[in-house]
Amino acid sequence: MLTKFQRIDLGHFPTRIEYLKNISEELNGPQIFIKRDDCTGLATGGNKTRKLEFILPDVIKNNADLVVTVGAIQSNHARQTAAACAKLGIKCLIVLEQRLAEAPEAYMNSGNIFLNKVFGAEMILCPKERDVKEYAEEIMEERKSMGFNPYFIPVGGSNHLGELGYIECMREIIENPNKDSFTHIVLATGSGGTHAGLVAGKTLYQSDVKIIGISIKDTKSKQENKVFQLAQHCCEYVGCKTPTREDVVVVDGYVGSGYAIPTDGMRDALSLMATKEAILLDPVYTGKAFDGLIDLVRKNHFNSSDRVLFLHTGGSAALPAFEWAFS
Numbered sequence: 001m002l003t004k005f006q007r008i009d010l011g012h013f014p015t016r017i018e019y020l021k022n023i024s025e026e027l028n029g030p031q032i033f034i035k036r037d038d039c040t041g042l043a044t045g046g047n048k049t050r051k052l053e054f055i056l057p058d059v060i061k062n063n064a065d066l067v068v069t070v071g072a073i074q075s076n077h078a079r080q081t082a083a084a085c086a087k088l089g090i091k092c093l094i095v096l097e098q099r100l101a102e103a104p105e106a107y108m109n110s111g112n113i114f115l116n117k118v119f120g121a122e123m124i125l126c127p128k129e130r131d132v133k134e135y136a137e138e139i140m141e142e143r144k145s146m147g148f149n150p151y152f153i154p155v156g157g158s159n160h161l162g163e164l165g166y167i168e169c170m171r172e173i174i175e176n177p178n179k180d181s182f183t184h185i186v187l188a189t190g191s192g193g194t195h196a197g198l199v200a201g202k203t204l205y206q207s208d209v210k211i212i213g214i215s216i217k218d219t220k221s222k223q224e225n226k227v228f229q230l231a232q233h234c235c236e237y238v239g240c241k242t243p244t245r246e247d248v249v250v251v252d253g254y255v256g257s258g259y260a261i262p263t264d265g266m267r268d269a270l271s272l273m274a275t276k277e278a279i280l281l282d283p284v285y286t287g288k289a290f291d292g293l294i295d296l297v298r299k300n301h302f303n304s305s306d307r308v309l310f311l312h313t314g315g316s317a318a319l320p321a322f323e324w325a326f327s
């Protein structure tokens with residue numbers, strides 16, 4: 001347990017692990033399970049709840065009165081940060097990055113954007129030609145001159161603090177009440193902190209589970225390098241042995257034309273999970289990741305005796321913003 005690190009209580013943990021009986025039978029491959037981090041309990045749930053439980057104590061320690069973060073228009077990280085800040089009574093400012101070339105109206109206004117408003121967050125759209133992090137830094141300087149004490153949370157909450165949340169998730173997986181053991185964990189990997197935290201947890205708890213990140217944006221080598229660096233840094237912070245490069249595995253064939261651009265595989269995966277298991281995936285992360293898992297099963301990447309755990313990292317709050325992608 002990471003008891004030496006400060007943590008605040010934002011979510012419902014441990015999240016459940018469920019057997020996907022119907023999908024396992026349909027695919028006729030390994031047994032597939034799902035860890036319900038889509039049900040973390042904060043503002044419709046998702047993976048950022050765990051990260052924020054370890055990041056927000058640092059916000060409080062720094063006496064910050066304004067949290068600034070960045071994300072794509074339909075960022076789930078932004079929505080959970082907005083909610084967590086509301087609970088703590090800290091102002092939240094989100095600098096949004098337009099990553100879709102042609103964004104439908106619903107994408108710009110509903111889903112997470114609507115929820116950010118409900119949680120009282122301020123949103124500023126980064127001009128297309130600007131780097132979102134630099135733009136956010138300028139805004140922070142402005143707010144400082146207005147008397148605020150801002151605190152910056154990086155994209156996806158992916159830093160050594162946020163990753164502690166996924167070391168904890170790995171502990172939950174290892175110590176699950178049914179004593180289920182898994183040969184593989186499959187997850188969506190984006191800004192990389194969730195993946196890196198699991199890899200750090202695997203090292204800390206000396207687990208031999210294989211972790212497979214399905215990239216939702218970058219190439220295999222770029223994503224593996226990013227996750228490896230994050231995991232190394234996190235292990236150094238925790239004071240445990242650092243992971244090996246081989247511990248970080250990314251598969252990159254399921255992005256399609258780009259980040260958040262719908263693919264047929266994503267639509268099929270989302271539909272399979274909804275119609276067979278009554279679980280909602282999202283179009284940007286978990287839909288593409290589950291598409292990858294299905295394809296790996298079909299390509300006999302797993303043995304029939306394997307027990308594969310899909311980490312559901314949330315995102316269904318964005319679904320109303322993507323109705324156009326399914327019509």
Ligand SMILES: Cc1ncc(COP(=O)(O)O)c(C=O)c1O
Pocket residue numbers: 046047075076077156158188189190191192193194195282285286313314315
């Ligand atoms: C639903 C969902 N799944 C997965 C991810 C990827 O997590 P990470 O950014 O830690 O790689 C995100 C990131 O925003 C997300 O919103």
